[in-house]
Amino acid sequence: xxxxxxxxxxxxxxxxxxxxxxxxxxxxxxxxxxxxxxxxxxxxxxxxxxxxxxxxxxxxxxxxxxxxxxxxxxxxxxxxxxxxxxxxxxxxxxxxxxxxxxxxxxxxxxxxxxxxxxxxxxxxxxxxxxxxxxxxxxxxxxxxxxxxxxxxxxxx
Amino acid sequence: xxxxxxxxxxxxxxxxxxxxxxxxxxxxxxxxxxxxxxxxxxxxxxxxxxxxxxxxxxxxxxxxxxxxxxxxxxxxxxxxxxxxxxxxxxxxxxxxxxxxxxxxxxxxxxxxxxxxxxxxxxxxxxxxxxxxxxxxxxxxxxxxxxxxxxxxxxxxxxxxxxxxxxxxxxxxxxxxxxxxxxxxxxxxxxxxxxxxxxxxxxxxxxxxxxxxxxxxxxxxxxxxxxxxxxxxxxxxxxxxxxxxxxxxxxxxxxxxxxxxxxxxxxxxxxxx
Numbered sequence: 368x369x370x371x372x373x374x375x376x377x378x379x380x381x382x383x384x385x386x387x388x389x390x391x392x393x394x395x396x397x398x399x400x401x402x403x404x405x406x407x408x409x410x411x412x413x414x415x416x417x418x419x420x421x422x423x424x425x426x427x428x429x430x431x432x433x434x435x436x437x438x439x440x441x442x443x444x445x446x447x448x449x450x451x452x453x454x455x456x457x458x459x460x461x462x463x464x465x466x467x468x469x470x471x472x473x474x475x476x477x478x479x480x481x482x483x484x485x486x487x488x489x490x491x492x493x494x495x496x497x498x499x500x501x502x503x504x505x506x507x508x509x510x511x512x513x514x515x516x517x518x519x520x521x522x523x
Numbered sequence: 524x525x526x527x528x529x530x531x532x533x534x535x536x537x538x539x540x541x542x543x544x545x546x547x548x549x550x551x552x553x554x555x556x557x558x559x560x561x562x563x564x565x566x567x568x569x570x571x572x573x574x575x576x577x578x579x580x581x582x583x584x585x586x587x588x589x590x591x592x593x594x595x596x597x598x599x600x601x602x603x604x605x606x607x608x609x610x611x612x613x614x615x616x617x618x619x620x621x622x623x624x625x626x627x628x629x630x631x632x633x634x635x636x637x638x639x640x641x642x643x644x645x646x647x648x649x650x651x652x653x654x655x656x657x658x659x660x661x662x663x664x665x666x667x668x669x670x671x672x673x674x675x676x677x678x679x680x681x682x683x684x685x686x687x688x689x690x691x692x693x694x695x696x697x698x699x700x701x702x703x704x705x706x707x708x709x710x711x712x713x714x715x716x717x718x719x720x721x722x723x724x725x726x727x728x729x730x731x732x733x734x735x736x737x738x739x740x741x742x743x744x745x746x747x748x749x750x751x752x753x754x755x756x757x758x759x760x761x762x763x764x765x766x767x768x769x770x771x772x773x774x775x776x777x778x779x780x781x782x783x784x785x786x787x788x789x790x791x792x793x794x795x
Contacts, residue, residue: 482675491667495542502535506528513525 370451376444384443388436388459392466396428414480424470431466435459447510448518456507464500468493548590549664557588563626572716575636575780583627585619593619595669596661598629603654609642610634619661635781646680647776647783648687653680687711689772689787692751696794701758705736707772707789710749717744720779727773728754728789735760735770744778767793 400421407416438459445452468474474490552558566582587593596619601611612631619625635643645651655678660671692706705728713722722744728736736756742748756764772789775782 484673486671488669489667492542492546492664495538495667499535499538499542502531502538506531506535509531510525510528513528 381440381444385440388439392435393432435462448514453511460504552589559586577633580630585625599658601656683714685712703756705754707752713744722778725775
């Protein structure tokens with residue numbers, strides 16, 4: 368049987384995983400970014416919002432977030448122990464890593480407003496978060512290895 | 524139980540929790556005003572000037588009520604005019620320890636002897652608008668966050684030599700054997716940095732074609748200084764001084780290792 372066969376998966380689990388991905392990687396970040404833009408503009412820091420490129424960031428976060436949600440659908444759709452779940456799980460975490468890097472602006476932001484400039488380099492924090500994402504990716508590999516026998520046993 | 528996947532999942536959660544915890548512990552003190560900077564009561568910035576180096580020391584008390592030290596703190600200052608950097612200085616690396624009141628004495632040393640001629644003239648003689656480009660950098664949160672902030676201000680520069688004025692003395696010249704000594708009355712105010720310091724002033728006098736005379740004075744500077752400088756014009760050049768004309772008076776001032784030059788127009792009424 369093809370390991371990507373739709374007959375192997377469960378639609379409801381895929382939809383739940385996709386919905387979780389949409390909330391975590393699209394809805395919540397967009398609300399936070401939108402709130403940050405509104406907060407900066409109301410505090411007279413419109414220049415800072417512009418130099419951060421927050422409007423462009425919203426587009427990128429939405430595009431990558433939807434891609435993660437799509438990959439999460441298939442990761443949830445396929446059962447534990449299957450290679451297809453592992454592949455989509457690792458792919459979704461790779462996309463999550465790219466999403467995080469874009470959202471965090473590569474861990475280095477430079478703000479300019481009037482005669483003041485502010486540069487913050489938080490690459491260390493972003494790398495720690497990427498380590499967490501990588502561990503999540505490894506989790507799907509370990510899960511496949513660990514649940515493989517159980518899944519193979521229940522195949523017809 | 525699938526211990527391997529569980530361990531990886533818990534590890535990922537632990538890393539995320541660690542990041543969240545250090546972010547909260549880092550940002551909370553800043554948001555609640557637990558980082559305070561103030562000047563110690565009764566203490567002022569100290570300024571000194573030695574060997575062409577202008578040093579400013581500013582006493583500061585910084586209370587870091589946060590949980591993390593602020594390390595590798597340095598402050599940079601660039602002094603410029605019309606977009607050109609004249610001189611710059613940086614403090615030593617400082618550390619602001621967490622949970623205590625830190626006493627800092629950042630000192631900036633500007634080596635004026637390395638400034639180009641025109642820039643130095645402006646700093647020594649002119650009350651001018653100077654551009655201050657100030658930057659502060661440091662690392663926080665166990666070195667995971669590095670930040671730098673910079674701001675620019677335009678402020679008035681107090682010259683070292685101010686209100687420099689020259690006028691013909693009375694009498695404007697004396698015959699000295701075969702040469703003519705032109706007597707020039709000078710007056711100027713000196714910055715308090717220069718008080719009681721020895722200064723040498725060399726004068727040259729020139730017309731459109733050549734340098735025709737020179738002179739030199741030495742003095743110990745006071746807040747206000749005035750006197751008469753004697754510029755000797757030798758016999759071979761004295762004939763050129765018969766008629767009225769505009770001359771150029773060149774002044775070279777040398778104080779504490781800094782040398783600056785200034786040219787002034789000097790109207791000569793002629794030999795009567």
